[in-house]
Amino acid sequence: MASIGIIGSEGRMGRAIAEAVAATRHDLAGGVDRGGDLGTLAASCDVLVDFSSPAALPANLEAASRAGIPMLIGTTGLSASDHALIEDHAARLALLQTGNTSLGVTLLASLVREAAARLGPEWDIEIVEMHHRRKVDAPSGTALLLGEAAAAGRGVALAPNARSGRDGHTGQRETGTIGFAALRGGTVAGEHSVILAGEQERITLSHHAEDRSIFARGALRGAEWLIGRAPGRYGMEDVLGLGSHTATGPA
Incomplete structure (x- = not known):
């Protein structure tokens, strides 16, 4: 005990x-x-x-x-x-x-790292997260954890390759970057999806927290x-x- x-x-x-x-x-x-x-x-x-x-x-x-x-x-x-x-x-x-x-998110991060390592930088990675309206930081700690896992799988640092808050005429997506999108509203405990988008195919790895x-x-x-x-x-x-x-x- x-x-x-x-x-x-x-x-x-x-x-x-x-x-x-x-x-x-x-x-x-x-x-x-x-x-x-x-x-x-x-x-x-x-x-x-x-x-x-x-x-x-x-x-x-x-x-x-x-x-x-x-x-x-x-x-x-x-x-x-x-x-x-x-x-x-x-x-x-x-x-x-x-x-x-979350033990589920921990396993998800491992899967993201593996997927990023095996698929390579030609597969675009976007991380989408949603939390309750009272959350004060964005991207969430979990989104950053997943981003770090993706970057580790590629053997690169996250900071120089992270992109968030796209708005206006941003130009086309840069190869090898890892995108973040943060949604806020309601009482959502936490939802995270990592999208790996290739040519004519897409993989989505997700975790949904139903209760704190x-x-x-x-x-x-x-x-x-x-x-x-x-x-x-x-x-x-x-x-x-x-x-x-x-x-x-x-x-």
Whole structure:
């Protein structure tokens, strides 16, 4: 039985994770939100689960470091400097960072990587996502995760090849680019489709989230898996045995 602490406990995901913990043999050590006593929480649990905000990430990582406990980071909208900070702390801690904790999305990303690798750049890749009206970042963390998977399959970096927000007279599509389209409305938990379009044929790989509880269950499974791991930066693909982790030291 593990003791789990939640950062961002008053948010939608925080509440969903608390419900998921209650349905298992694990113990909820507690939760904090803005202004809460993070140090006390970190000292009283086996693993932290962070679904707060990018602005809170430095303090959250520092608290985990002081307590010497692993942390799952599910916060989206992270910047390059946020990722650099995660890399720095991963030299001392087991950190699992992901744009989506769904096990189905994790498998989808693996399929996208494989498809992109085998089909080649002559197949156009477009990623379409839709979320509820209250989501503040776009493209979604999941869309970027899928874009990274497609880029990895092609052996290229995503940033210079990503295209989003097409409007007006943009000219014809550039070969090898990866397109993003973001839709917002209603109460959609999350829908993502990766379209691979070739000459006279098209493949669509999709995932539809029907309830936020799938992300909570995935986050809980990731948190369980993270306990006792060696320092390093991990992803949900490691939880499913689909990737090679980046452990940096002994357990």
